Amino acid sequence: MGNEVKxxxxxxxxxxxxxxMSTDAFAEQTGIAKKTLEIHRSKGKGCRFYKIAGKALYAVDDGQAFLESLCVETAV
Incomplete structure (x- = not known):
């Protein structure tokens, strides 16, 4: 794991x-479609989120950890 991506x-x-960050910001920065994020939330999947004042918000550190969990290492 010497080639970590941040x-x-x-x-x-x-x-x-x-x-x-808002759902819009998270979708824009990660390339994950807003609709996909909404579906994941409704199914209890995907990135951890917080419901604050009626809005779904993603913590930056949770988002980064989620993206890191999607990385697949392959043998060279």
Missing amino acids: FKLKGDVTIGGREF
Whole structure:
């Protein structure tokens, strides 16, 4: 695991010192369709999210961990 990839997600709101992003921002930054994120939320799959003031928000650190979990290492 010497070739680690670090994703640089950027939050659009800070709550309690933690950066969060909207569904739109998460979809734009990751390339995951907004509809796919909505389906994943309804099925309890995908990236961890928080429902705050009626909006689904993704914590930047959770988003980065989720993206890292999708990486597949192959033998060269």
